[in-house]
Amino acid sequence: MALIEFQKGGLYVPEADVYIDPWRRVKKALITHGHSDHARWGHHRYVCADSSKAILQHRLGDINIRGVPFGESFLVNGVQFTFYPAGHIVGSAQIKVEYQDEIWVVSGDYKTEDDGISGAFEPVPCDVFITESTFGLPIYTWLDQSIIFDEINQWWATNRDAGVTSILTGYTLGKAQRLLSGLDTSIGPIYTHGAIENMTKVIRSSGVPLPDTIRITPETPKKDLVGAMVVAPPSATGSPWMKRFKTVSIATASGWMQLRGARRRRSVDRGFVLSDHADWHGLNQTIEATGASKIYATHGYTDVFRRWLESKGLEAGVVKTRFEGELAEINEGSEPEEEEQP
Amino acid sequence: MKRFAQLFQSLDQTTKTNQKVAALQQYFSEAPDDDKLWTIALLSHRRPRRSVTISLVREWAAEMAGLPVWLFDESYHIVGDLAETIALVLPKPVKTSERSLTDWIEHVIALKDLEDEQKREGMLEAWRSLNHRERFVFNKLMTGGFRIGVSQKLMTRALGRATGIDENILAHRLMGDWSPQTTTFEELVLQERAADDLSKPYPFYLAYALDVSYEQLGPPADWQAERKWDGIRGQLIKRDGHLFLWSRGEELVTDRFPEFEVLTAFMSDGIVLDGEILPFKDGVPLTFQKLQTRIGRKKVTKRILQEAPLILMAYDLLEHEGEDLRDHPIRHRRRILEEVVQSVNQEVLRLSEIIPFDNWPVLEQERDRSRELFSEGIMLKRLDSTYQSGRKKGDWWKWKIDPLTIDAVMIYAQQGHGRRANLFTDYTFAVWDGDSLVPFAKAYSGLTDAEFREITTFVRRNTLERFGPVRSVQPNLVFEIAFEGIQASKRHKSGVALRFPRMHRWRKDKHPKEANTLHDLMEMLKMYG
Ligand SMILES: [Zn+2]
Numbered sequence: 001m002a003l004i005e006f007q008k009g010g011l012y013v014p015e016a017d018v019y020i021d022p023w024r025r026v027k028k029a030l031i032t033h034g035h036s037d038h039a040r041w042g043h044h045r046y047v048c049a050d051s052s053k054a055i056l057q058h059r060l061g062d063i064n065i066r067g068v069p070f071g072e073s074f075l076v077n078g079v080q081f082t083f084y085p086a087g088h089i090v091g092s093a094q095i096k097v098e099y100q101d102e103i104w105v106v107s108g109d110y111k112t113e114d115d116g117i118s119g120a121f122e123p124v125p126c127d128v129f130i131t132e133s134t135f136g137l138p139i140y141t142w143l144d145q146s147i148i149f150d151e152i153n154q155w156w157a158t159n160r161d162a163g164v165t166s167i168l169t170g171y172t173l174g175k176a177q178r179l180l181s182g183l184d185t186s187i188g189p190i191y192t193h194g195a196i197e198n199m200t201k202v203i204r205s206s207g208v209p210l211p212d213t214i215r216i217t218p219e220t221p222k223k224d225l226v227g228a229m230v231v232a233p234p235s236a237t238g239s240p241w242m243k244r245f246k247t248v249s250i251a252t253a254s255g256w257m258q259l260r261g262a263r264r265r266r267s268v269d270r271g272f273v274l275s276d277h278a279d280w281h282g283l284n285q286t287i288e289a290t291g292a293s294k295i296y297a298t299h300g301y302t303d304v305f306r307r308w309l310e311s312k313g314l315e316a317g318v319v320k321t322r323f324e325g326e327l328a329e330i331n332e333g334s335e336p337e338e339e340e341q342p
Numbered sequence: 343m344k345r346f347a348q349l350f351q352s353l354d355q356t357t358k359t360n361q362k363v364a365a366l367q368q369y370f371s372e373a374p375d376d377d378k379l380w381t382i383a384l385l386s387h388r389r390p391r392r393s394v395t396i397s398l399v400r401e402w403a404a405e406m407a408g409l410p411v412w413l414f415d416e417s418y419h420i421v422g423d424l425a426e427t428i429a430l431v432l433p434k435p436v437k438t439s440e441r442s443l444t445d446w447i448e449h450v451i452a453l454k455d456l457e458d459e460q461k462r463e464g465m466l467e468a469w470r471s472l473n474h475r476e477r478f479v480f481n482k483l484m485t486g487g488f489r490i491g492v493s494q495k496l497m498t499r500a501l502g503r504a505t506g507i508d509e510n511i512l513a514h515r516l517m518g519d520w521s522p523q524t525t526t527f528e529e530l531v532l533q534e535r536a537a538d539d540l541s542k543p544y545p546f547y548l549a550y551a552l553d554v555s556y557e558q559l560g561p562p563a564d565w566q567a568e569r570k571w572d573g574i575r576g577q578l579i580k581r582d583g584h585l586f587l588w589s590r591g592e593e594l595v596t597d598r599f600p601e602f603e604v605l606t607a608f609m610s611d612g613i614v615l616d617g618e619i620l621p622f623k624d625g626v627p628l629t630f631q632k633l634q635t636r637i638g639r640k641k642v643t644k645r646i647l648q649e650a651p652l653i654l655m656a657y658d659l660l661e662h663e664g665e666d667l668r669d670h671p672i673r674h675r676r677r678i679l680e681e682v683v684q685s686v687n688q689e690v691l692r693l694s695e696i697i698p699f700d701n702w703p704v705l706e707q708e709r710d711r712s713r714e715l716f717s718e719g720i721m722l723k724r725l726d727s728t729y730q731s732g733r734k735k736g737d738w739w740k741w742k743i744d745p746l747t748i749d750a751v752m753i754y755a756q757q758g759h760g761r762r763a764n765l766f767t768d769y770t771f772a773v774w775d776g777d778s779l780v781p782f783a784k785a786y787s788g789l790t791d792a793e794f795r796e797i798t799t800f801v802r803r804n805t806l807e808r809f810g811p812v813r814s815v816q817p818n819l820v821f822e823i824a825f826e827g828i829q830a831s832k833r834h835k836s837g838v839a840l841r842f843p844r845m846h847r848w849r850k851d852k853h854p855k856e857a858n859t860l861h862d863l864m865e866m867l868k869m870y871g
Contacts, residue, residue, distance in 0.1 A: 139430040
């Protein structure tokens, strides 16, 4: 019997009778992070990393939940579980599963660059590694985030000088806070869409330092928004909510912006290449660092990535998710708030 | 190279015309002359000749990136652009380069006569020294055109603003068979020429699609009716011994369509004609596809001239004996036009015929014959109308025929390019032949982005097989395919070829079994083929 099985309901650890990021309702769910395709509603009991707890409670309401500090192991029916930072968003974790000398690691979503707020990713040595591969093609390689934030701040400053409001879109959970942490507050005030303000408050109160933000309300004077930065979810663009701004420049920050075609299709003024997922090099370095002899890829260009791993002499497979990884790529920017993808 | 790469990025980052013009204007004000000249050349399809084959470029890029060729190719399928794919997969540069655009282009040209091993070293040297954006531009030089949404017209406008020279004069100066290796910026752009003013066209007057019933147009006697042809709108100018042909995009295309040269000898000076540039052979127009083989082609071979010879179907006269006639009513302009065309008496210049009608139903019957005459419908012009500029409603109407339609099942899907690189937008459609589906048309336009997204989701969830970038899918979706004509074709499995197939509607209400059959298609071929 495999230590982790790929079932209809999700990743299942039969020895412990627990699921990891299940998408069907289960008795006990270990959750890697708060994004809606990983943390779903309706499980009896939730276990997550300590720093993810407030986020899950904010998103899912009154649930039975336990937070565990990073690096601290716990046993379920003799199977040992440990959370390690995944660097994807605040509170995101990889989950190590150990039983009778066998170690599996479920990466969840991860990125290898330390963004300063999500916890620094560390590769966890294991026998079998279930890795995400959202950006598992060699065309996806990221520049240092400092370069991207310079671009973003420059764009903002130019807009401010022209009396234009900068609207920067990113997911409510994760991307929005990362954007906030990189903005240069000396340029001007930062306003937020209500959904982002609520989430940011939760994250700020758990001790993550983020700059001051002002919630946009119907009472916000229009003239105050001129030249300001507004951080909004992708779904806000094109909605009636946008009517309050006079002249705007809209940008979006995402790994998908790497491709010229995708930037143009997005119908935004600027596309910044900033991702919360590992790039091609990050994926490959991580896989090597785990020392795993068997790799399962999930999300994204899994078939291609598997073939690449096999060509390097590794044993590799694909885990199908119900949310086909590629869906994120299509829907990004147009999905309803609750359906937000990585 | 840095300045040009920056220009490229600025142009690429915006869809707004005025921002593009501003970026170009700034570039033309600041760049050194030889770089400006090369930029003009690149933006007017005068790329240096390829010095390394595409397959070698691809091979060396994959090698430098440490990737197997299959993985490079998979990446290319996703990106849809070779130059971009290479720029994305290469390792970070190990140095920087201050060499200019002209310098790098000369580097590229010099590779041509070298041995493969030296060519390879030359390519790797460039890739090692250029950053991501510069590499992309460099790769474009090596592999293909600079299609960046900047028309020759836009470029000319920006150059006009930067130099203070009239746009139309510049368009004329930039015409012809020049290359940066045979001229200078000073000579090509700045020096005054005798013929500068001669080429100047008039703004085109455009018609609206008829959106009222013909009864509302008043008495038929007030109107002139002609066939509407499916070519390129053109303005032919003969002044002071020189002939100029402008296309509707207001580009000067004289040198691209040499068949009109003959008119220089037969037309008197001071004449400007408005008409349709059409591929035309043995007394009938050819398909628009034939015309497309001519657009954008700089070198015209004998064979091409035989396969797709062009004519101008003249329908208006804007200038005669040097006098601007645009304020005269068309009934008057038309009379002189007929005289002009007759006196020229050359095959490349034909007169658009007037359709006689004394009541609207008769004209409607004529319109219904359009398809057999290879026309798109009827043009209606009020006999009292002057030649206005731009699109003004009321005096000129186009009354197009409805397209043919057929319901078909989608069986293959492929990812789009450019703006829609991440969506499945190119589909193959089939009709039923008994229990099997016979593919008969490909189409990639006619739907909204939202529909393309929805179908992309379907494709990913219903893929049966993958063939490189193409996926076969469950035959579940039905589309109404509209097309302009149908012809028998041996090359196609279905035995027919459609003209301008596009998706008219997604028939979510239809079960795949309700789609049309090959028999239906054959019936259409009998009727309209
Ligand atoms: Zn995620």
